[in-house]
Amino acid sequence: MELKPGVFDAEADSVRRSLGLLGIPHVAEVTTARVYRIQFDGVDASEAERLAARAVDRLLANPVIHRVTVAPAAR
Amino acid sequence: MELKPGVFDAEADSVRRSLGLLGIPHVAEVTTARVYRIQFDGVDASEAERLAARAVDRLLANPVIHRVTVAPAAR
Known part of the structure; x- marks a missing residue:
């Protein structure tokens, strides 16, 4: 999960x-x-992957500012 | 950069x-x-990679609690 282009990344x-x-x-x-x-x-x-996408939508991400990639973990 | 095993991850x-x-x-x-x-x-x-490792050591990581991987970005 990262900030969308144009959103100021204060930590960076x-x-x-x-x-x-x-x-x-x-x-x-x-x-x-x-x-x-x-x-x-x-x-x-x-x-x-479906459950992870639901977690992103319901909890983790703010679609106004975040760009999210959902992917299986590289184990 | 992640927390070492045994360090409590409050956000997680x-x-x-x-x-x-x-x-x-x-x-x-x-x-x-x-x-x-x-x-x-x-x-x-x-x-x-050498400069990135220096950035980790000098600024980004706390070796007591963090485990760090330095790697070239997958572009």
């Missing part, structure tokens, strides 16, 4: 400034994202 | 409880992670 901006203050060079851009890994028991992959 | 716990309250079933476990994508300009991949 703070990281970019701080890296400059620390003298870490060549930083062109910083972005941030949040990962929620939800493990479902007793359901198949397609049902798990 | 809150998500797990809220999914239960919302009636989303079969949730066995929730974990969270934070992604910082840092783009470096004018350096090769190995130098970028």
Whole structure:
């Protein structure tokens, strides 16, 4: 889950400034994202993906500002 | 960047409880992670990885509680 283009990412901006203050060079851009890994028991992959999408819609994401990718975990 | 095993993930716990309250079933476990994508300009991949590791050590991670993976972005 990340912020949509055009939505100000305050944490990323703070990281970019701080890296400059620390003298870490060549930083062109910083972005941030949040990962929620939800493990479902007793359901198949397609049902798990459906439930994950429901969790995103009902709880995790604000569609005004967030861009979300739902995908099986790389295990 | 994620919390080390044994470090309580308050946000994940809150998500797990809220999914239960919302009636989303079969949730066995929730974990969270934070992604910082840092783009470096004018350096090769190995130098970028070295600078990213320095950013982690100097700014982003607390080694007491965080487990960090530094990797080239999948573009």
